[in-house]
Amino acid sequence: MKKVENIDQFMKSLSNHNPSFEDGFADRVLREIETEKGVSEDSYPEFLSLFRWIALSGVAAIIILLFTVYFTEGAMDVDALFGVFNYSADNPELAYLNY
Amino acid sequence: MELVSQSVQGNMTAFRAIIEKYESMIAKIIISMIGNKDDADDIGQEVFIRFYKSMGNFKGEAKLGTYLARTAINLSLNEIKKRSKRWLTTTSNYNDYDLSSDEEANTIDTKNIINLSLAKLEPEFRSVIVLRHIQGFSTKETAEILHIPQGTVLSRLARGQKKLKEIITKLDVI
Numbered sequence: 001m002k003k004v005e006n007i008d009q010f011m012k013s014l015s016n017h018n019p020s021f022e023d024g025f026a027d028r029v030l031r032e033i034e035t036e037k038g039v040s041e042d043s044y045p046e047f048l049s050l051f052r053w054i055a056l057s058g059v060a061a062i063i064i065l066l067f068t069v070y071f072t073e074g075a076m077d078v079d080a081l082f083g084v085f086n087y088s089a090d091n092p093e094l095a096y097l098n099y
Numbered sequence: 100m101e102l103v104s105q106s107v108q109g110n111m112t113a114f115r116a117i118i119e120k121y122e123s124m125i126a127k128i129i130i131s132m133i134g135n136k137d138d139a140d141d142i143g144q145e146v147f148i149r150f151y152k153s154m155g156n157f158k159g160e161a162k163l164g165t166y167l168a169r170t171a172i173n174l175s176l177n178e179i180k181k182r183s184k185r186w187l188t189t190t191s192n193y194n195d196y197d198l199s200s201d202e203e204a205n206t207i208d209t210k211n212i213i214n215l216s217l218a219k220l221e222p223e224f225r226s227v228i229v230l231r232h233i234q235g236f237s238t239k240e241t242a243e244i245l246h247i248p249q250g251t252v253l254s255r256l257a258r259g260q261k262k263l264k265e266i267i268t269k270l271d272v273i
Contacts (some may be wrong), residue, residue, distance in 0.1 A: 019130035
């Protein structure tokens, strides 16, 4: 193995240590940025906006359902939500189901 | 700062100029830190991509070189941590050199001696040696990059040099 003369020479050789990337490094970085831009500008916002519309539609449907229940049943409790607001335990229809 | 503000406005030629200006500095830091050129290339790209994404927030309080060097050091240290978690030693990239084989050992030149000895140095000492001796940052700049006091830089430098001496003595190259 080639020997270094002394530690001082070795420390000096550290400052001359000049490793580099393969040629075309800047091109690779710019290409990667363009690829990431493409992904973020095209697919991601499209997906986000689709998700937003689906979520908003769901929320709107739930609000409409709650209003409908309130106006038809005249109340907004669990029984009204399950559609059994006008029924009691001794109701013939429920008694038949329990039978 | 001119190149940065042009890049923020979407001028990719200006951003290319930034990459070309700092590419060799970043290469020196990352390759010296992790040894493997392929991984270093990926990390180098990540340094510039991260800067591209955040350059709108870059106020120029730190020099751009210092800022990029800090990112490069942090990403290199993360890579070293990842490797040690995968039960790989930090010297694994240098195992191609079989020091027991005289024929191969004779082909190892100073550059490879540097790589070998740096790889055997703990990351905290390696980062100081790389920034101070290989990249040539001042003690103050090294302290800023590593977020440590200047006194710590100096003590790590002294201990790092001592350890390097022990390592190259063991490698029987001195």
